[in-house]
Amino acid sequence: MTTPEGFRSGFVSFVGRPNTGKSTLTNALVGEKIAITSSRPQTTRHAIRGLVHRPDAQIILVDTPGLHRPRTLLGERLNALVEETYSDVDLIGLCIPAGERIGPGDRWILEQVRKLCPTTPILGLVTKIDTVFKPRMMEQLVAVSTLLGPDSEVVPVSAASGEQVDVVADLIASLLPEGPRFYPDDVITEESDESRMSELIREAALEGVRDELPHSIAVSIEEVLPHEGRDDMVDVHATVYVERQSQKAIVLGKGGSRMREVGTQARAGIEQLLGTKVYLDLHVKVLKEWQRDPKMLGRLGF
Numbered sequence: 001m002t003t004p005e006g007f008r009s010g011f012v013s014f015v016g017r018p019n020t021g022k023s024t025l026t027n028a029l030v031g032e033k034i035a036i037t038s039s040r041p042q043t044t045r046h047a048i049r050g051l052v053h054r055p056d057a058q059i060i061l062v063d064t065p066g067l068h069r070p071r072t073l074l075g076e077r078l079n080a081l082v083e084e085t086y087s088d089v090d091l092i093g094l095c096i097p098a099g100e101r102i103g104p105g106d107r108w109i110l111e112q113v114r115k116l117c118p119t120t121p122i123l124g125l126v127t128k129i130d131t132v133f134k135p136r137m138m139e140q141l142v143a144v145s146t147l148l149g150p151d152s153e154v155v156p157v158s159a160a161s162g163e164q165v166d167v168v169a170d171l172i173a174s175l176l177p178e179g180p181r182f183y184p185d186d187v188i189t190e191e192s193d194e195s196r197m198s199e200l201i202r203e204a205a206l207e208g209v210r211d212e213l214p215h216s217i218a219v220s221i222e223e224v225l226p227h228e229g230r231d232d233m234v235d236v237h238a239t240v241y242v243e244r245q246s247q248k249a250i251v252l253g254k255g256g257s258r259m260r261e262v263g264t265q266a267r268a269g270i271e272q273l274l275g276t277k278v279y280l281d282l283h284v285k286v287l288k289e290w291q292r293d294p295k296m297l298g299r300l301g302f
């Protein structure tokens, strides 16, 4: 396919404090579920790319983990990944929810971004506008403009209701440099099926877990095999790793009831992803301190 005159393309990364709606906005822009979202903060781990194909532009979204001070080896690796990601993006979208005051966390992130990529333009995104009334939204638009400086672009959006998502896409496209189509237009993500499957399982396993840290759960896909005697079905064998026996009990639920729900939810997503019926076989294993073990981190793909 030839690239029309004036076509724009480039890499875009959303940054912001945990839970500010970065993944949800990525999904809304791409229109298919790719990045993991959950009501728990800091669940995004991979630099997942979603693609937005337009007649005039191609937007490549790099969904980075939030910047945070490293506390474990996993934290350090995440930060290294973040730095790498930032160094070659064309636009940064700073996400700040409409209903939350701008605080030291937001300023710290902005400072890091300006240090890591001083010349990259920053677009202010006031997210979750469905949660506030108009006057509060206006107030936040002004506050984010003030934070970013006089020439900055700031736009309000709700990924949940879809309001303004197309405006965000237009604005992002206009801010990208002229460039080629990097990907054919039927591609929506670069992630392998396997890592998308483990994200779906992890997301389901995290849902409703109240007190445990999300970083304590990791999922490994052991095997994907054709189902014996049926050619419209595959068997997916996966292991959910937790760090402590107490976490295992929480993930399993009473008599394994929670795990069955996790399985049902994850299976639906995997069936949609693979376009076939799926038999999902899930096991939960305790692996002490996996976050601090380099060999284990390697095995789980970090």
Ligand SMILES: Nc1nc2c(ncn2[C@@H]2O[C@H](COP(=O)(O)OP(=O)(O)OP(=O)(O)O)[C@@H](O)[C@H]2O)c(=O)[nH]1
Residues within 6 Å of the ligand: 016, 017, 018, 019, 020, 021, 022, 023, 024, 025, 036, 037, 038, 039, 040, 041, 042, 043, 044, 065, 066, 127, 128, 129, 130, 131, 157, 158, 159, 160, 161
């Ligand atoms: N009401 C409302 N909720 C939203 C919106 N966007 C995201 N959320 C919710 O906010 C929570 C966090 O959203 P995520 O997209 O996972 O946030 P994130 O910034 O990617 O979070 P991390 O992965 O922790 O960095 C989830 O419960 C979302 O459902 C929105 O536009 N409106």
